[in-house]
Amino acid sequence: MTADATRVAITRDGDIVEARQKGRELAQQIGFTGSDLTLIATAISEVARNIVVYAGHGDIDLSIAEKNGKRGILVVARDEGPGIPDIERAMRDGYSTGNSLGLGLPGSRRLMDDFEIDSAVGRGTTVIMRKWKA
């Protein structure tokens, strides 16, 4: 991976902090400023915590996104945990099986521009998020 892309292994709560700091650094490098940096870091924090709480371990890949001359940040959170049986329900505010507020996934979707989730029971979960520079 080049300096434009980085992978953070997520296995414990300290890695959540590292992932969001790395994400903020890359976003800054791409040219994001102010509140966008906070939104991106917060969304990364939420998906990273989902990995720790539900899957135990996984990875977060951070890279530059490009589309039609626009630049942004691409965040891919991947784990091989138990998977989400009902994605629609998991994307609803206030739904949680992990003793949390249940705002992690739906909240992250609100913080970012693009949000895709792919999950299969027994095979794990992948969350893909992008935020484009205004």
Next chain:
Amino acid sequence: MAIPILKQGAVLIASLQAAPTDRDLIQLKDELADKIGHFRSRIVAIDVSALDVMDSFATRTLRGIAHATKLRGANTVIVGIQPDVAFAMVQLGLTLDGIETALDLDEGLARMRPQPDGGTSGDR
């Protein structure tokens, strides 16, 4: 990295450093519960001005601390939430309903000071 807790009279002041881990926050919760009983504190001020992210876990833990300290007879004020952080919390759907907040430590402590009627202005 433990979060330092200062005692000043009946006030406990916890100053969060940049990027506390989940474990640091849980430890803060336990230590505050312990110290409130030990020092018979009436006011807890938690300074979050160094934080660049308040995600759902941090918010839930602070909310838990505030509600638990209330049950123990003390009032909590959370001070110094940064503008960008406040904006992100709103987007995420996080609230601190029923919990006192203030711009900075001075204002937070002034607001929590006992009033002539015997209560605190935080009792609203």
